[in-house]
Amino acid sequence: MSEFDSLLQGMNLILTPGHIGLMVIGVLLGILVGVLPGLGAPNGVALLLPLTFTMSPVSAIILLSCMYWGALFGGSITSILFNIPGEPSSVATTFDGYPMAREGRAAEALTAAFSSALIGALAGVLLLTFLSTRIAEFAMSFSSPEFFAVYLLAFCTFIGMSKNPPLKTVVAMMIGFAMAAVGMDTVSGNLRLTFDQPTLMTGISFEVAVIGLFGIGEILCTVEEGLVFRGEHARITPMVILRTWAKLPRYWWTIVRSTLVGCWMGITPGGPTAASFMSYSLARRFSKNRENFGKGELEGVIAPETADHAAGTSALLPMLTLGIPGSATAAVMLGGLMIWGLHPGPTLFVEQHDFVWGLIASMYLGNVVSLIVVLATVPLFASILRIPFSIIAPIIIMVCAIGAYSVHNSFFDVVLMLGFGALGYLFKKLGYPIAPLVLAAVLGDKAEDAFRQSMLFSDGHLGIFWSNPLVGGLTTAALLMLFWPLISKALQTLTGLRKPQLAKPKSVL
Amino acid sequence: MSQSSDSPALVGTRWVELGLTLFTTLIGVVVMYGSVEQGIGWGDSGPEPGYFPFYIGLLLSAASVGNGVLTLVRWKALSISFVSRSAFRQVLSVFIPIALFVAAMPFTGIYVASACFIAWFMWRDNTRVKPYGKLMIASISLGAVLASYLIFALWFKVPLDAGPLGDWIALAGRHFK
Numbered sequence: 218m219s220e221f222d223s224l225l226q227g228m229n230l231i232l233t234p235g236h237i238g239l240m241v242i243g244v245l246l247g248i249l250v251g252v253l254p255g256l257g258a259p260n261g262v263a264l265l266l267p268l269t270f271t272m273s274p275v276s277a278i279i280l281l282s283c284m285y286w287g288a289l290f291g292g293s294i295t296s297i298l299f300n301i302p303g304e305p306s307s308v309a310t311t312f313d314g315y316p317m318a319r320e321g322r323a324a325e326a327l328t329a330a331f332s333s334a335l336i337g338a339l340a341g342v343l344l345l346t347f348l349s350t351r352i353a354e355f356a357m358s359f360s361s362p363e364f365f366a367v368y369l370l371a372f373c374t375f376i377g378m379s380k381n382p383p384l385k386t387v388v389a390m391m392i393g394f395a396m397a398a399v400g401m402d403t404v405s406g407n408l409r410l411t412f413d414q415p416t417l418m419t420g421i422s423f424e425v426a427v428i429g430l431f432g433i434g435e436i437l438c439t440v441e442e443g444l445v446f447r448g449e450h451a452r453i454t455p456m457v458i459l460r461t462w463a464k465l466p467r468y469w470w471t472i473v474r475s476t477l478v479g480c481w482m483g484i485t486p487g488g489p490t491a492a493s494f495m496s497y498s499l500a501r502r503f504s505k506n507r508e509n510f511g512k513g514e515l516e517g518v519i520a521p522e523t524a525d526h527a528a529g530t531s532a533l534l535p536m537l538t539l540g541i542p543g544s545a546t547a548a549v550m551l552g553g554l555m556i557w558g559l560h561p562g563p564t565l566f567v568e569q570h571d572f573v574w575g576l577i578a579s580m581y582l583g584n585v586v587s588l589i590v591v592l593a594t595v596p597l598f599a600s601i602l603r604i605p606f607s608i609i610a611p612i613i614i615m616v617c618a619i620g621a622y623s624v625h626n627s628f629f630d631v632v633l634m635l636g637f638g639a640l641g642y643l644f645k646k647l648g649y650p651i652a653p654l655v656l657a658a659v660l661g662d663k664a665e666d667a668f669r670q671s672m673l674f675s676d677g678h679l680g681i682f683w684s685n686p687l688v689g690g691l692t693t694a695a696l697l698m699l700f701w702p703l704i705s706k707a708l709q710t711l712t713g714l715r716k717p718q719l720a721k722p723k724s725v726l
Numbered sequence: 727m728s729q730s731s732d733s734p735a736l737v738g739t740r741w742v743e744l745g746l747t748l749f750t751t752l753i754g755v756v757v758m759y760g761s762v763e764q765g766i767g768w769g770d771s772g773p774e775p776g777y778f779p780f781y782i783g784l785l786l787s788a789a790s791v792g793n794g795v796l797t798l799v800r801w802k803a804l805s806i807s808f809v810s811r812s813a814f815r816q817v818l819s820v821f822i823p824i825a826l827f828v829a830a831m832p833f834t835g836i837y838v839a840s841a842c843f844i845a846w847f848m849w850r851d852n853t854r855v856k857p858y859g860k861l862m863i864a865s866i867s868l869g870a871v872l873a874s875y876l877i878f879a880l881w882f883k884v885p886l887d888a889g890p891l892g893d894w895i896a897l898a899g900r901h902f903k
Contacts, residue, residue, distance in 0.1 A: 268882040384792045388750050391786035395757045398779040402764075407775045410760040433824065440820045441813045607851035611844040612870050614824055619836060619874055623884045628832045635828050639821070643746055646808065647739070665778045673772040 220346055227574030231582065236279055240579065243280045244587045245594070247287020252295050252598045255436040255613045257305070258288035259545040259655065263427040264620035266553050274557045275575040281553060282533075282576060283583040285546050286338065289489070289529050290591040291598065293330040293522060298323060298449050298599050306489035306525045309497040313510060313517030315449075320513050323451035327595060328461040329515055330522045331588055333472060337523035338584040340476040341483060341530030345537075346577055349566070352538040356563040361670035362681050364539075364562075366691035368664040369682075370698065371541045372657070374485055377701035381650040389644065393654040396421045397661020404669060416629040423552050423658040424624045427545075429634035430651050432617040434641020436610060441642075453595055468519050471500050475520045479527025484535055488544040488652065489528040496524030530580060537573060538563060540663060545652040548659045735807030740797055742808045747794040754787030823847065835889020837875065841867045 231237075250261030262281050269277035292307035297314035310330060317326035359367070372390060379386045399410045400420025411417040465472075475496040482492035500520035501510045510517050532543030533550075540561040542548035554561050559569055566573055601609075621634035644651055657664075675681035683689040697704065761776030761783060768774065797804060809817070827843040834842075844867035848858050878884045888895070 267884050271883060384789045384796065387789040388786060388793060391782050391789065392750065392753060394782040395753065395779065395786060398757070398782065402775040405775045407764055409764055409775050409779060410757060412760060437817050437821060441809065441817045443813070443816065605851070605854070607848050608866060610820070611847035614827070615840040615843065615870060615874065618828065618831070619878060619886060622836065622886065623878065626885065626887070631828050631831060635825060643742065647743055647746060668778060669773050677768060
């Protein structure tokens with residue numbers, strides 16, 4: 218069956234009033250978590266997960282993925298109007314978005330941000346539509362060593378490409394793996410690392426970690442910085458929208474380049490945050506209006522937003538086809554898939570045809586719905602941010618506590634959330650990344666299974682990871698990625714091509 | 727409201743860095759210890775349960791020690807303040823109530839604890855020119871709790887522990903029937 222037929226089938230499945238209603242709800246909730254400090258897309262999806270257990274998987278994934286799109290859009294509202302990135306991935310949007318709002322061009326900046334975001338997202342979905350079946354078919358021939366090598370590649374890329382110190386990334390990742398190991402061993406059924414504590418028998422859920430690290434940790438950081446929301450006002454009129462749209466074609470090359478950057482960073486585990494920064498600095502380097510960047514240049518809003526959303530959507534490609542999420546939010550969704558009883562990976566495309574294509578079709582529709590909803594509700598959400606912190610903060614904390622509690626109906630999880638909150642605060646202050654921890658916590662068991670299976674095949678010889686060209690190539694690529702910081706430094710000194718301004722781009726912050 | 731610069735430093739970043747590396751090293755050691763208990767060798771059916779986690783613990787400890795060494799190398803540079811006294815007081819003034827809120831939950835149930843938590847948070851907010859009125863505090867804290875009851879317990883059928891209050895209400899409900 219061709220992709221087009223499958224897509225039509227998926228469209229047929231999701232075009233019901235119920236599903237479209239879910240989309241709108243998901244988008245609204247997403248914008249809300251994107252706008253509120255302390256709640257972000259990974260967090261929001263984790264909080265919503267327990268509520269989806271009674272839904273059908275298709276409805277559940279529509280709700281969660283639309284929440285993701287909504288959060289991506291919502292993040293740009295706070296960036297532009299308040300100079301406060303609601304999401305890490307929208308930090309780059311503040312550089313030019315907020316100056317534009319200060320000049321009274323908030324509506325233009327918002328429209329440009331949302332529209333270019335939609336273009337980026339649609340490009341990501343197109344990629345997903347036409348590549349996913351092929352990658353899934355290719356991955357069907359994978360066995361355990363190949364899967365482990367792919368996991369290894371994902372984790373090593375994180376370490377090598379991260380802006381954070383590599384050793385700190387390793388520490389964060391290993392804590393995630395250790396968390397995943399707590400509880401029942403999937404192979405032998407033994408209880409591991411529980412130290413005879415009954416509360417640990419069910420393991421440590423990644424949802425609790427996400428809620429604590431992202432939610433409570435974020436709140437603590439916000440309090441320390443003593444944030445006050447003092448934002449610009451914006452009213453988006455149809456005239457402004459049309460005028461901004463008329464300007465967009467001028468920036469076609471920026472949009473294309475940002476889309477490519479975004480798709481690439483989304484598929485590889487670089488994630489939306491890295492994509493938006495990279496796209497912004499590329500746009501600045503190649504722009505004719507370089508001097509105007511940082512002072513309110515439209516191009517400086519378009520570039521990061523396009524890349525952000527392209528990365529956000531294409532992060533679902535490796536998640537669906539290989540079972541490897543390209544971002545923290547995708548990792549949480551992957552965890553949700555496993556809880557619903559689906560097995561992310563190539564077999565998903567055969568066994569859960571309706572689910573996969575329902576999801577892909579909903580991504581087209583969901584993003585368009587997002588654009589409409591977000592354009593209509595900007596003033597509403599901007600006014601939410603003007604509610605005093607002493608009202609918003611305790612409510613957010615309550616929602617986090619209830620979310621952590623409802624994972625297993627256990628108060629111990631709420632205590633764990635608090636512990637993760639304190640850890641998240643320290644991590645953020647000391648430059649430890651959080652995303653690898655979440656990724657490892659979600660994928661830990663699967664990576665371990667793949668590793669143990671491979672070891673069984675080979676009787677304990679690591680040589681199995683170089684036993685055929687495919688797995689050997691993947692493993693070698695993983696090691697290259699791991700040592701990339703060292704390799705690139707060595708290459709630079711060898712060739713003597715050390716241009717200071719290229720080797721170290723001026724801090725974009 | 728930002729007061730990070732004008733008040734004395736509480737603790738140097740290097741000590742916090744070192745403390746965190748010590749903590750993560752310890753986690754690594756605990757993980758290794760737990761894995762050894764399960765057997766880290768090669769059993770009848772292939773790798774034993776502790777085989778994989780043991781190396782995770784080992785890597786965790788090794789990377790933590792590495793971070794510790796890096797901290798020591800940059801000891802001078804890391805003497806900058808981690809957090810100022812007043813900013814940390816600000817953090818504690820949020821963290822301690824959360825801790826109390828979490829500790830109270832099992833005894834009072836989620837709803838009562840949440841309502842008290844929100845009310846307390848609003849009541850002690852002294853950054854405002856005019857403090858919140860009693861009616862405002864009551865309506866927001868009770869409203870938020872009611873909303874969470876409706877959303878979680880009623881619509882999505884995720885039962886939340888209501889504690890003794892829930893028992894009383896249930897009892898009263900039976901009594902009136």
